[in-house]
Amino acid sequence: MTHEAVPIGLIPGPFHPRLEALSRAKGWMDWAGYMSPSVLDTAEFEYFAIRNQATLFDISPMHKYRITGPDALAMINRVVTRDVSRIGDGRVGYVMWCDEEGMLIDDGTLFRFSETDFRLCCQERMFLWLLDAAWGFDVTVTDESDAVAAVALQGPTAYSVLRDAGLDVGQMKPFDWHEVETDLWISRTGFTGDLGYEIWVPWDAALPLWDRLWAAGNHWGLRAIGFDALHIARIEAGFIAAGMDFQPVHAAMRLHRGRTPIELGFGRMVHFDKGHFNGRRALLKQRDGGQRYALVKIDLGGFKPAQDALIYHRKREVGHVTSGVWSPTTKRNIALAELKAPYGISRTDDLMAEIYVNQEGRWDRRLVSVTIQDKPFFINARARTTPPAAF
Amino acid sequence: MTDTYDAIVVGAGHNGLTAATVLARRGKRVCVVEKSGQAGGMARTVDYAEGARGPEIAHLLYNLSPKVAKDIALRVETRKLPTIAMSPDGKHVEMAGDTLRFADGTAHPEAEAYAALRKRLVKFARLLGQLSDAPPPSLAEGLAGLRDIGGLARLGLNVKRLGKQDMREFLRIILSNAYDLLLDDLADGPVAGALAADAVRGCWSGPRGPGSVFTLLYRLGQGGDVLLPMRGMGAFETAAKDAGVEMRTRSTVASVMVEQDQVRGVTLDDGTILQAAAVLSSLAAPLTMQLAGARHFDIEATRRLQRMRAKGTTAKLNLVLSATPDMPGLSDAQKAARLIVAPSATHVESAFNPVKYGEASAAPVLEAVLPSLSDPSLCKDGRQVISVIAQFVPHAPDGGWTAAQRDDLSKRIIQTLEVHMPGLQDLITHSTLLTPDDIETLTGAPGGHWHHGELSIDQLLTVRPVNGLSRYSFGVRGYYLCGASAHPGGDVTGSPGRNAALQLLAEGVLS
Ligand SMILES: Cc1cc2nc3c(=O)[nH]c(=O)nc-3n(C[C@H](O)[C@H](O)[C@H](O)COP(=O)(O)OP(=O)(O)OC[C@H]3O[C@@H](n4cnc5c(N)ncnc54)[C@H](O)[C@@H]3O)c2cc1C
Numbered sequence: 001m002t003h004e005a006v007p008i009g010l011i012p013g014p015f016h017p018r019l020e021a022l023s024r025a026k027g028w029m030d031w032a033g034y035m036s037p038s039v040l041d042t043a044e045f046e047y048f049a050i051r052n053q054a055t056l057f058d059i060s061p062m063h064k065y066r067i068t069g070p071d072a073l074a075m076i077n078r079v080v081t082r083d084v085s086r087i088g089d090g091r092v093g094y095v096m097w098c099d100e101e102g103m104l105i106d107d108g109t110l111f112r113f114s115e116t117d118f119r120l121c122c123q124e125r126m127f128l129w130l131l132d133a134a135w136g137f138d139v140t141v142t143d144e145s146d147a148v149a150a151v152a153l154q155g156p157t158a159y160s161v162l163r164d165a166g167l168d169v170g171q172m173k174p175f176d177w178h179e180v181e182t183d184l185w186i187s188r189t190g191f192t193g194d195l196g197y198e199i200w201v202p203w204d205a206a207l208p209l210w211d212r213l214w215a216a217g218n219h220w221g222l223r224a225i226g227f228d229a230l231h232i233a234r235i236e237a238g239f240i241a242a243g244m245d246f247q248p249v250h251a252a253m254r255l256h257r258g259r260t261p262i263e264l265g266f267g268r269m270v271h272f273d274k275g276h277f278n279g280r281r282a283l284l285k286q287r288d289g290g291q292r293y294a295l296v297k298i299d300l301g302g303f304k305p306a307q308d309a310l311i312y313h314r315k316r317e318v319g320h321v322t323s324g325v326w327s328p329t330t331k332r333n334i335a336l337a338e339l340k341a342p343y344g345i346s347r348t349d350d351l352m353a354e355i356y357v358n359q360e361g362r363w364d365r366r367l368v369s370v371t372i373q374d375k376p377f378f379i380n381a382r383a384r385t386t387p388p389a390a391f
Numbered sequence: 392m393t394d395t396y397d398a399i400v401v402g403a404g405h406n407g408l409t410a411a412t413v414l415a416r417r418g419k420r421v422c423v424v425e426k427s428g429q430a431g432g433m434a435r436t437v438d439y440a441e442g443a444r445g446p447e448i449a450h451l452l453y454n455l456s457p458k459v460a461k462d463i464a465l466r467v468e469t470r471k472l473p474t475i476a477m478s479p480d481g482k483h484v485e486m487a488g489d490t491l492r493f494a495d496g497t498a499h500p501e502a503e504a505y506a507a508l509r510k511r512l513v514k515f516a517r518l519l520g521q522l523s524d525a526p527p528p529s530l531a532e533g534l535a536g537l538r539d540i541g542g543l544a545r546l547g548l549n550v551k552r553l554g555k556q557d558m559r560e561f562l563r564i565i566l567s568n569a570y571d572l573l574l575d576d577l578a579d580g581p582v583a584g585a586l587a588a589d590a591v592r593g594c595w596s597g598p599r600g601p602g603s604v605f606t607l608l609y610r611l612g613q614g615g616d617v618l619l620p621m622r623g624m625g626a627f628e629t630a631a632k633d634a635g636v637e638m639r640t641r642s643t644v645a646s647v648m649v650e651q652d653q654v655r656g657v658t659l660d661d662g663t664i665l666q667a668a669a670v671l672s673s674l675a676a677p678l679t680m681q682l683a684g685a686r687h688f689d690i691e692a693t694r695r696l697q698r699m700r701a702k703g704t705t706a707k708l709n710l711v712l713s714a715t716p717d718m719p720g721l722s723d724a725q726k727a728a729r730l731i732v733a734p735s736a737t738h739v740e741s742a743f744n745p746v747k748y749g750e751a752s753a754a755p756v757l758e759a760v761l762p763s764l765s766d767p768s769l770c771k772d773g774r775q776v777i778s779v780i781a782q783f784v785p786h787a788p789d790g791g792w793t794a795a796q797r798d799d800l801s802k803r804i805i806q807t808l809e810v811h812m813p814g815l816q817d818l819i820t821h822s823t824l825l826t827p828d829d830i831e832t833l834t835g836a837p838g839g840h841w842h843h844g845e846l847s848i849d850q851l852l853t854v855r856p857v858n859g860l861s862r863y864s865f866g867v868r869g870y871y872l873c874g875a876s877a878h879p880g881g882d883v884t885g886s887p888g889r890n891a892a893l894q895l896l897a898e899g900v901l902s
């Protein structure tokens with residue numbers, strides 16, 4: 001076996017030559033060691049392309065693990081909180097997994113090829129954890145992170161782009177997952193809450209895929225985007241992000257930084273009736289004994305983004321904003337916020353946020369009202385219509 | 392047809408039997424399932440050859456919990472044995488309680504130092520011994536109640552009651568090594584050697600290993616008297632039968648049934664199903680986990696269990712002799728004593744070294760006893776049996792245990808004994824060697840380990856067998872660990888068995 005030297009610093013991902021050429025902003029960030037665009041042009045243009053046209057975002061830096069073998073279903077069901085047996089072949093499910101104390105390790109998407117073959121995609125590095133989880137099961141875990149490239153194609157014209165690229169996904173429903181051509185898999189999934197797809201190919205087939213989509217996207221307003229635009233869209237869609245809305249418990253150094261799926265508002269994703277899964281006993285205690293925190297979607301007064309703002313109930317500090325932006329589409333000041341129980345659960349009135357604004361060197365403080373929402377901020381039927389309309 | 396019980400115990404070792412008896416004596420319907428044809432586990436009396444009987448593995452009692460004896464109405468007749476530290480120069484030393492003298496009755500120059508040291512050690516050991524009769528106090532798992540705080544407070548209190556000087560001394564030595572401790576007060580001869588051997592018997596450690604003071608204190612937890620059980624250790628089985636426990640020998644538990652995170656019973660290897668709301672397993676913790684299946688445990692728990700250290704280092708040699716061997720320097724009464732061959736603490740440490748590299752000690756450290764001298768019921772016609780524990784012997788030597796290697800080990804043990812028993816070789820009519828590997832095959836103990844898992848600082852008290860599972864309740868509701876891998880550990884104590892049964896009752900599993 002030969003060993004290649006590991007390069008120092010960030011390395012280019014599979015789509016990098018194209019992204020590099022498109023980057024005017026030269027705004028790169030570190031995503032799992034890859035040079036990943038935070039913004040290519042301007043975040044505003046890119047954001048509006050998500051909601052009005054179509055966008056390409058390189059998601060190859062996601063960690064991808066293949067789990068195969070006779071016990072694959074049982075093994076995964078012991079890792080994640082929801083019942084994976086209810087996810088059909090050729091379907092994708094959003095999953096969460098916890099440590100023994102019920103604290104969220106990470107969330108991700110689970111792609112089911114068959115009962116004996118799955119792919120798990122997530123933000124955090126999970127190989128060793130999955131190897132530990134595989135012990136006692138007849139499965140093989142393979143790290144496919146640098147073998148599979150993927151790009152998210154999101155926005156109202158995404159379907160049209162694919163069609164013009166010769167890829168027929170008209171019958172695919174949300175969370176469907178098909179091999180549309182040999183070695184080219186498409187899932188109707190995404191992180192924007194909009195119509196969109198994710199396209200999966202072998203690492204070295206990335207550039208031809210990009211070029212094919214780019215050529216087809218020309219008159220559908222296709223743009224390449226960076227993380228900043230996606231960030232706005234995902235908050236609008238109410239999706240949580242690791243490291244922001246929760247601290248992946250394996251990466252947290254301090255005590256009590258972990259949060260449970262129940263506390264993050266995903267109690268419905270915890271299926272206590274499916275047999276044992278990691279953290280089940282601790283989560284059962286919490287279900288019966290009460291949660292410590294509640295992550296909620298909030299609507300704030302004013303228009304100043306509320307990132308990191310403290311939240312008060314009358315004079316008492318009861319939480320803080322974990323992700324906050326001005327939502328250009330809904331024209332609302334929106335955020336995800338973590339409140340200490342019982343705030344956000346049984347006590348939802350009289351909440352205020354204290355937002356600090358820096359106006360060219362002068363700090364100002366705004367007290368604005370906070371209203372808890374139970375639905376995502378951005379909801380559009382086009383995200384679910386099958387077959388999708390042209391735009 | 393499936394039979395239904397209140398509780399099923401896996402394994403009829405003395406701990407399984409104790410757990411079963413405790414429950415049966417409280418009116419529960421209990422069945423013990425044992426894979427071999429005879430109950431007792433490591434504490435069985437077997438036919439060595441042609442009607443000459445003796446202890447198969449464990450031979451002496453020194454750590455039996457009085458609470459266990461009382462709770463299960465154990466009727467065991469015993470003989471207290473002195474210890475003889477065999478000296479290469481023939482000036483053997485007799486150790487009985489706190490007294491130390493030469494075997495010929497003359498005064499030993501270290502008598503005073505020995506008495507003081509032993510008193511001190513026993514005082515400290517009793518402090519730890521108290522902790523053996525209850526689940527380990529646990530802060531990490533949430534204090535279960537006032538009783539826990541009581542246990543902790545009692546230990547704290549008693550440490551204080553020691554007085555300032557003793558307390559300092561206790562805290563100074565508790566995590567240190569036996570070698571340094573012993574040689575502070577004793578010359579490095581057979582007396583220090585015997586104590587050093589006691590400190591590490593059954594462990595994967597030499598007396599210079601940190602934690603060897605703890606293991607020395609562990610075996611002194613009931614005062615340190617060494618007792619020979621007359622007619623063996625069958626009293627545990629008798630107590631179980633008297634309490635109405637049903638025994639199924641020659642039945643192996645293939646798996647433990649779990650539904651909805653609750654134990655439902657066991658499946659035997661012939662497919663028979665036995666139902667119960669509680670299952671207590673006396674198998675080592677990793678095997679107990681595997682019986683139910685890893686999927687019923689948290690990933691962290693399976694990882695810790697998988698990595699539990701259990702490398703046995705003790706072999707057993709059981710001999711039938713045509714007559715009592717000659718032992719120059721010992722009286723007839725002294726021949727029946729516990730005989731230790733460990734010429735010095737340094738010798739014990741050196742004997743440990745080869746096992747690190749998968750080899751047996753060239754001159755093993757021995758604990759030998761001729762039970763038939765005290766208990767003539769064991770053999771007839773003037774024959775005698777001799778039961779020898781030999782250390783250090785690897786579990787899996789390089790290339791595995793070949794016939795040649797086994798022969799070689801038997802020879803080394805016999806030669807080591809023969810120094811003190813001239814002509815021994817010619818008296819041997821039968822010889823049975825049990826390597827750690829054989830002991831694993833016989834009992835299931837991982838690595839053939841004395842304690843079912845190393846008794847070391849990282850696998851003690853609240854982290855025995857592993858962090859998160861230290862209070863007998865074993866993940867799944869109704870599933871309990873009741874063998875030597877649970878707190879406090881191995882030896883014939885009955886404590887894990889009794890503690891597990893009481894914990895199960897306290898947690899309301901059967902109500
Ligand atoms: C060489 C040696 C000498 C020792 N000498 C002494 C001594 O002199 N004094 C002392 O106090 N301690 C001694 N010990 C330690 C002591 O014997 C053990 O710590 C103690 O006996 C363990 O008891 P237990 O009941 O926990 O387990 P065990 O005695 O190991 O019992 C486990 C039982 O489970 C059964 N079993 C296993 N798998 C299954 C299955 N799947 N289904 C059904 N049954 C199963 C086994 O057959 C066995 O009977 C010695 C240990 C060794 C190795």
